[in-house]
Every structure is written in C-alpha cells, then in structure tokens.
Amino acid sequence: MQRPALSLDDPHPARQAETLIAVIGASGRSGRALCRALVQAGQRVLAVQRRPSEATEPAARMADLGDPAALAAALEGATVVVNTAHARWTSQVLAAAPRHARLVLMGSTRRFSRWPDPHGDGVRAGETAFLASGRPGVMLHPTLIYGQEGEGDVQRLATLLARLPVAPLPGGGRALVQPIYQDDVTRCLLAALSRPWERPETLVVAGPEAIAYRDFLRMVAQAAGLRAPPVLGFPAALLGPLARLVARLPGLPRVTPAQIRRLTEDKAFDISAMRDRLGVEPIPLRDGLALTFPRSASA
Numbered sequence: 001m002q003r004p005a006l007s008l009d010d011p012h013p014a015r016q017a018e019t020l021i022a023v024i025g026a027s028g029r030s031g032r033a034l035c036r037a038l039v040q041a042g043q044r045v046l047a048v049q050r051r052p053s054e055a056t057e058p059a060a061r062m063a064d065l066g067d068p069a070a071l072a073a074a075l076e077g078a079t080v081v082v083n084t085a086h087a088r089w090t091s092q093v094l095a096a097a098p099r100h101a102r103l104v105l106m107g108s109t110r111r112f113s114r115w116p117d118p119h120g121d122g123v124r125a126g127e128t129a130f131l132a133s134g135r136p137g138v139m140l141h142p143t144l145i146y147g148q149e150g151e152g153d154v155q156r157l158a159t160l161l162a163r164l165p166v167a168p169l170p171g172g173g174r175a176l177v178q179p180i181y182q183d184d185v186t187r188c189l190l191a192a193l194s195r196p197w198e199r200p201e202t203l204v205v206a207g208p209e210a211i212a213y214r215d216f217l218r219m220v221a222q223a224a225g226l227r228a229p230p231v232l233g234f235p236a237a238l239l240g241p242l243a244r245l246v247a248r249l250p251g252l253p254r255v256t257p258a259q260i261r262r263l264t265e266d267k268a269f270d271i272s273a274m275r276d277r278l279g280v281e282p283i284p285l286r287d288g289l290a291l292t293f294p295r296s297a298s299a
Contacts, residue, residue: 088122103137147182
C-alpha cells in the first residue's frame with residue numbers, strides 16, 4: 001500500500017522564500033509529521049516546543065504556552081503560525097502571534113460532543129476565541145487520528161483486543177466513528193497553509209466514511225493480526241465500573257468512563273468542505289490500517 005503524496009505547492013517562489021512557518025507543538029505527533037513534510041517541501045520552518053529535541057531540522061525555539069513573553073519571542077518573525085497543540089491554548093497563541101501572521105489551528109471534533117469534558121470544553125473555548133478574533137486563518141477539527149506516528153489510540157485498542165475474550169460495548173457498538181489517517185491530517189494542514197484565508201473559519205477533517213464502532217473494532221483486530229473478540233452489548237452505566245476494574249489489570253490500557261460515554265454518540269461528519277476547499281481525498285480505513293500495522297498486514 002502506497003501512501004498519498006504529501007506536498008505544499010506554492011506558485012510564487014519569491015513568496016515561499018519569504019515565508020517562515022512556526023509550528024507550535026512540534027514535538028507532538030501531528031506537529032512532528034507536519035514539520036517533516038514542510039522541510040521535505042523546502043519550506044522555512046520554525047519548530048516551537050517545550051523542551052529540546054535531538055532533531056537538527058527544523059530550527060527550534062523553546063517556549064511554554066503558559067508563558068506569554070516566551071511564546072511571543074518564539075513566534076517573532078513568523079509569517080504563518082500553525083498550532084498543533086491543544087486548542088485550549090488558542091487565546092494565548094492569538095495574543096503571541098505576530099499581528100499579520102496567517103493562522104492554521106488544530107481543534108477536534110470533540111467540540112461537537114454532547115458530553116461535557118475538559119478536552120471538548122477547551123476546544124469550544126479555543127474556537128470561540130479564534131472566530132471572535134477576526135484573524136484570517138482556519139481551525140481544522142479532526143476526528144480520531146490514527147497511523148504509525150507514535151503509540152496512538154488504534155495501537156492501544158489493538159493491545160486491549162489482544163487481551164480481552166469479549167468486547168463489551170455500550171449499545172452493542174452501533175454508534176458511528178469516522179477515523180482519519182495521520183498523513184491525511186498532514187495533507188489537510190499543508191493545503192490549509194496554501195489557501196489565502198480572508199477571515200477565521202472552521203472545517204472538519206475526517207475519513208471517507210463513517211462505520212459502526214463494532215466494525216471499526218473488527219477491522220483494527222484484523223489489521224493487527226488478531227482474532228476479533230465477540231461484541232457484547234452493555235448499558236453504558238455498567239461499563240464505567242467495569243472499566244475501572246479492567247484498569248487495575250497489568251498491561252491493559254486505561255479506559256475512562258468519559259471515553260465510554262463518547263462511545264454512545266455518533267461521530268459522523270460531512271467532509272465535502274474538506275474535499276472541495278482543501279482538495280484532500282482521505283484514504284479508506286482499511287488501507288490506513290494496513291499502513292498502521294504493516295507487519296501484520298504482510299504476515
């Protein structure tokens with residue numbers, strides 16, 4: 001399976017030479033992937049992160065998002081600011097970014113959840129601050145991101161499936177999910193960087209189609225070379241105490257009651273704007289999982 005090409009095409013070489021792209025959260029999964037793609041595309045990149053790394057490219061500046069002066073100093077000279085850190089820091093990024101810098105920010109589709117939680121509340125607050133700022137740019141709201149970059153949710157799910165004889169799911173796992181492959185997120189960020197946004201906008205980025213969580217679970221198991229455990233339907237209220245018991249078992253990932261609650265709501269989204277405005281066609285889930293578990297797929 002070949003990955004879709006990652007590129008950042010700018011028809012104006014002089015403008016590209018003048019551009020300095022600051023990537024906040026450069027040591028995180030999405031930030032690392034974006035920095036790597038930008039460097040490969042010949043862009044001038046400034047990695048903004050909390051602690052030093054061993055990487056020699058791109059150039060890096062240290063800043064804690066909670067330190068306004070340090071963040072402003074780290075972003076000095078940037079013509080484009082990308083924030084791949086949590087969207088709750090949006091107000092701080094807006095205050096520290098150079099006034100004429102374009103903005104590309106990452107949010108999350110957790111902002112659409114009906115269940116209140118600190119993560120979703122932070123995304124909603126960040127989106128509100130961005131839209132009220134009037135600054136040109138876009139906030140991308142990705143669904144569940146999966147891929148080979150680090151130990152993500154899908155890898156942890158595979159670890160859990162390898163140890164459970166059955167998969168207890170609220171409502172039998174019929175709620176919908178629409179995961180997006182990491183490279184597709186990077187392609188969306190690159191496309192957003194190429195657009196001349198005139199005002200603050202938001203846009204959902206997700207996989208090509210929504211599927212039932214029980215089918216997602218089965219596809220992850222197959223891609224990881226595992227037997228998919230049978231699904232048992234449970235009321236969500238009973239799964240919370242069960243998750244706390246499972247968390248005590250050695251070697252098993254922790255599943256929180258909040259995560260269980262989110263399994264009861266559909267996470268399906270229209271991605272026509274992603275296709276039309278960003279020009280990104282996401283790869284099918286089966287293909288993305290084959291890339292995520294390459295050894296299992298080739299076994």
